[in-house]
Amino acid sequence: MEFPVFFWAALGWMMFWGVLGSIATRYVYLHKDLDTSSTRLLGSMMGAATGPIGLVPLWIKTPEITTRLIIFATLGTLGVFMTAFALADPGNLCVTNGSFVASQISNGVIIGIIYGFMALGLTLIFSILGVVSFAHGEFYMIGGMVTYFMTTVLFPEVTPIVGIAAACILTFMLGALFERLFLTPMYDGRVDRPVEYGILITFGLAFTLQYFVQATVGANPVKAKRFFDFPRLRLPSAEDPWLIKTSRGNMELFETISISNPRFTAAVMCILVFIALMYFLRHTWTGKALRAVSQDRQAAAIAGINPDRMNMLAFALGSMIAALAGAMLVQAFSWLPQVGAIPALRSFVIVVLGGLGSIPGAFLGGIIVGLVEAAGTGCIPDPQKAASYIPAYGMIVLTLTLLLRPTGLLGRKFASGTHGKF
Amino acid sequence: MNKKNIPQMAGAALIAAFAIFPFVYSANDYPYIMHILITGFFYAILASSWSMLAGYAGQFSFGHMGFMGIGAYTTALFSHYLYLTPVPTNLCTEFPIGDMYLIILDPIGITSSTLTQDCLRQALDIWDGSVQVTPMPVWLGIALGTMMGGIFGLLIGLLVLPLRAAYLALFTLGFSEILRATVSAEIAVTRGQAGIELPYLFDNGITLFGHQFDKTDKLPPYFAMFFLLLACLGILTWLAKSKFGLFVRALREDEDAAAALGVNTVRYKVLVFVITSMMAAAAGAMMAHYIRIISPNNLIILQMSLVVAMAVIGGVEHFVAAALGAILLEYMLEYLRNSFEIGPIVVDMTTWRLVVFGILLMLTLRFSPKGLLVPMIDYFKRGHVRKETMAKRNAENTP
Numbered sequence: 017m018e019f020p021v022f023f024w025a026a027l028g029w030m031m032f033w034g035v036l037g038s039i040a041t042r043y044v045y046l047h048k049d050l051d052t053s054s055t056r057l058l059g060s061m062m063g064a065a066t067g068p069i070g071l072v073p074l075w076i077k078t079p080e081i082t083t084r085l086i087i088f089a090t091l092g093t094l095g096v097f098m099t100a101f102a103l104a105d106p107g108n109l110c111v112t113n114g115s116f117v118a119s120q121i122s123n124g125v126i127i128g129i130i131y132g133f134m135a136l137g138l139t140l141i142f143s144i145l146g147v148v149s150f151a152h153g154e155f156y157m158i159g160g161m162v163t164y165f166m167t168t169v170l171f172p173e174v175t176p177i178v179g180i181a182a183a184c185i186l187t188f189m190l191g192a193l194f195e196r197l198f199l200t201p202m203y204d205g206r207v208d209r210p211v212e213y214g215i216l217i218t219f220g221l222a223f224t225l226q227y228f229v230q231a232t233v234g235a236n237p238v239k240a241k242r243f244f245d246f247p248r249l250r251l252p253s254a255e256d257p258w259l260i261k262t263s264r265g266n267m268e269l270f271e272t273i274s275i276s277n278p279r280f281t282a283a284v285m286c287i288l289v290f291i292a293l294m295y296f297l298r299h300t301w302t303g304k305a306l307r308a309v310s311q312d313r314q315a316a317a318i319a320g321i322n323p324d325r326m327n328m329l330a331f332a333l334g335s336m337i338a339a340l341a342g343a344m345l346v347q348a349f350s351w352l353p354q355v356g357a358i359p360a361l362r363s364f365v366i367v368v369l370g371g372l373g374s375i376p377g378a379f380l381g382g383i384i385v386g387l388v389e390a391a392g393t394g395c396i397p398d399p400q401k402a403a404s405y406i407p408a409y410g411m412i413v414l415t416l417t418l419l420l421r422p423t424g425l426l427g428r429k430f431a432s433g434t435h436g437k438f
Numbered sequence: 439m440n441k442k443n444i445p446q447m448a449g450a451a452l453i454a455a456f457a458i459f460p461f462v463y464s465a466n467d468y469p470y471i472m473h474i475l476i477t478g479f480f481y482a483i484l485a486s487s488w489s490m491l492a493g494y495a496g497q498f499s500f501g502h503m504g505f506m507g508i509g510a511y512t513t514a515l516f517s518h519y520l521y522l523t524p525v526p527t528n529l530c531t532e533f534p535i536g537d538m539y540l541i542i543l544d545p546i547g548i549t550s551s552t553l554t555q556d557c558l559r560q561a562l563d564i565w566d567g568s569v570q571v572t573p574m575p576v577w578l579g580i581a582l583g584t585m586m587g588g589i590f591g592l593l594i595g596l597l598v599l600p601l602r603a604a605y606l607a608l609f610t611l612g613f614s615e616i617l618r619a620t621v622s623a624e625i626a627v628t629r630g631q632a633g634i635e636l637p638y639l640f641d642n643g644i645t646l647f648g649h650q651f652d653k654t655d656k657l658p659p660y661f662a663m664f665f666l667l668l669a670c671l672g673i674l675t676w677l678a679k680s681k682f683g684l685f686v687r688a689l690r691e692d693e694d695a696a697a698a699l700g701v702n703t704v705r706y707k708v709l710v711f712v713i714t715s716m717m718a719a720a721a722g723a724m725m726a727h728y729i730r731i732i733s734p735n736n737l738i739i740l741q742m743s744l745v746v747a748m749a750v751i752g753g754v755e756h757f758v759a760a761a762l763g764a765i766l767l768e769y770m771l772e773y774l775r776n777s778f779e780i781g782p783i784v785v786d787m788t789t790w791r792l793v794v795f796g797i798l799l800m801l802t803l804r805f806s807p808k809g810l811l812v813p814m815i816d817y818f819k820r821g822h823v824r825k826e827t828m829a830k831r832n833a834e835n836t837p
Contacts, residue, residue, distance in 0.1 A: 142604075147604075148604040148607070148608065150607075197804070198800060198803075198804050201804070207807055208807070209496070209690075211603040211604060212492075212496065212498050212603065213803065213807065215498055215603070215604060215607050216498070216746065216750060216803055217800060217803050217804070219500075219743065219746060220747070220750075220796055220799040220800040220803060221796075221800060222743075223740075223743045223747070223792070223795075223796040223799065224793055224796030224797055224799075224800060225796075227789055227790075227792035227793045227795075227796060228793045228796075230789050230792075231786065231789040231790045231792075231793055235789075357615075357739055358615075361608075361611065361612060361615060364608045364612075365612075368605070368608070400623075400625075401623045401624075404619055404622050404623035405619050405620075405623055406619070407612070407615045407616060407618075407619050408615075408616045408619050408620070410612075411612040411613075411615070411616050414608070414609065414612060415597075415609075418600075418601065418605065418609065422600070
């Protein structure tokens with residue numbers, strides 16, 4: 017970085033006005049007896065973007081806080097931050113090289129879709145059982161491991177769909193079994209504090225599963241072969257009469273954006289499964305029952321839905337989704353028994369950012385976190401450090417969300433079940 | 439003998455047994471057993487302070503190992519980067535303190551020793567042995583580490599004030615992950631994955647009971663850790679028995695109700711964070727000086743899982759039981775390390791023991807949520823109460 021002092025000074029300025037804005041705006045709105053629900057977010061974003069220039073009119077006029085206003089202020093903050101970064105580090109690849117930026121953004125979106133998909137499982141479990149599954153990362157890891165063994169070790173000839181299906185069936189059954197054996201005491205008051213019990217028991221499951229896999233498979237990283245090859249389109253010619261040639265390389269768009277094959281296929285499959293899942297949730301009886309239980313447990317029970325069975329289904333389904341994400345990413349990353357920790361943490365961040373129990377929120381949050389991570393890894397000057405700090409980027413997002421908008425982007429104000437409420 | 443006093447007497451007997459154990463035990467594996475016990479005491483401090491935080495106050499924080507790491511890294515960096523010399527080096531950043539100079543080494547990380555040397559080593563080459571360099575006292579480092587743990591506990595405590603249950607667990611887990619990432623990324627300062635080395639706990643040896651102990655002897659660190667454990671348990675007992683314990687338990691059961699009844703929830707929530715993180719940091723600082731190296735691997739989630747499992751299996755709402763559980767389970771973990779063979783299959787127990795541990799944790803939670811040791815303690819105490827009430831009832835029924 018060429019002018020670090022300038023960058024940190026700008027950041028300090030933004031933070032000062034952001035903090036002041038979030039506190040003072042809330043105070044002003046409270047004083048004038050207005051709705052204060054989004055004042056923290058708007059005040060901090062307005063303060064960070066414009067400083068006193070925007071804050072003072074806001075305090076004087078106190079307009080009704082609309083989503084549009086918040087989005088404008090947030091975009092302004094982003095713009096100011098990026099301008100400061102570009103001015104402070106004019107030689108950075110993120111500032112000078114447009115195709116690098118385009119590449120980072122497209123990769124961020126693609127990986128964000130997969131993140132969002134994994135977080136979807138967690139939000140399903142969270143909205144129905146009211147439990148954060150700390151074993152989510154372990155199901156992700158198991159999904160990848162099973163797929164690796166099915167496609168690379170046991171049956172190398174078989175289509176990868178079989179491996180993915182095996183991973184799904186296994187984790188679905190494992191999730192259902194665990195829920196029946198260990199989570200049932202939570203529902204009928206047999207444990208004093210069900211939320212804490214849920215945290216601890218899934219934590220124990222994560223620990224057990226991780227070391228069970230390590231004991232049976234070993235701690236060496238494994239890598240599955242990629243599932244599909246990209247078709248390469250080329251005009252037929254005399255020496256090459258076929259229209260379609262396969263290629264193992266990356267996809268190049270407009271000769272600037274490079275997208276790696278495994279991630280792209282994973283994202284496409286995630287979208288397909290997501291559509292299937294949405295159909296299941298919106299158009300089948302079981303799916304509707306699941307959503308009903310997540311909205312109001314007692315009312316659903318009165319309408320003839322067995323909430324306990326929905327608990328089992330939700331946990332099994334959520335675990336299966338995590339495993340599916342793992343099964344698709346096993347072709348992109350090398351796989352270890354410890355591989356689940358960071359994706360699990362990331363899923364939590366996405367769920368909180370998107371809003372509890374919100375499925376579109378999970379996808380939006382996933383894409384945002386994917387972009388933030390792509391920006392972090394691409395733009396921090398020291399690449400080794402940038403890679404080491406990957407868990408920290410998500411945590412910054414989480415901290416900001418919890419401080420500024422605890423309900424998340426698209427979150428409901430309340431949900432049923434024994435949630436860890438605020 | 440009163441049945442109610444049995445747990446207390448057993449506790450006193452146990453303390454006495456641990457106190458005389460190093461003097462009477464003299465088998466070949468003496469250093470090994472001592473090492474297990476020191477590690478056991480270390481985990482006992484962590485498990486008992488975590489049980490205060492999670493079991494008493496209901497704050498399920500997964501950042502306890504992070505506070506341990508803050509204590510350990512503070513003392514490691516303190517002893518690694520600060521020295522006292524009588525003459526200025528004119529190479530390092532230095533401040534005069536009295537007639538000495540406080541030298542702050544420049545962080546160079548892991549570099550080839552032939553290419554770059556830190557400024558003090560260059561100065562030593564120039565002086566050629568004519569100047570005596572004094573390292574910082576170990577105890578000051580441990581005290582600083584404890585304080586730093588308290589400061590971070592205060593910050594984290596303030597940050598997590600509005601968070602409950604799952605949010606708190608996630609946030610603290612993230613905090614500990616960020617800490618681990620920072621330590622592994624800032625290689626120039628912390629040496630990253632290679633870990634940073636520390637001086638011995640008693641660098642010049644120590645004379646105890648009229649016997650000169652070498653710096654590598656296990657007995658002085660054994661008693662240092664043992665007394666730290668006793669001090670922590672003493673403080674925790676005192677806190678639990680005082681108003682603090684009552685308020686903190688009220689916080690656990692219903693924060694809103696506690697606040698409505700006049701408990702200053704903010705103060706007690708932050709206070710319990712500060713106290714328990716100071717204990718974790720003190721344990722971490724002392725342990726780091728005993729094992730003499732601290733690396734980011736000491737901060738991984740496995741370590742936190744071990745502490746949680748120990749506390750839960752001992753009894754998460756009873757910190758003495760949590761401490762005992764930690765010592766027992768640390769011994770069990772070491773005992774299970776021996777691999778064995780079933781016919782042609784070699785079972786590598788170094789990993790399987792952790793699986794056993796995880797299953798034990800889940801079964802304990804499911805079938806005996808109070809832990810395995812607490813029901814035993816309760817048996818004696820409750821038995822007494824029941825007898826007394828029965829006697830009272832009998833007396834009332836026979837006028």
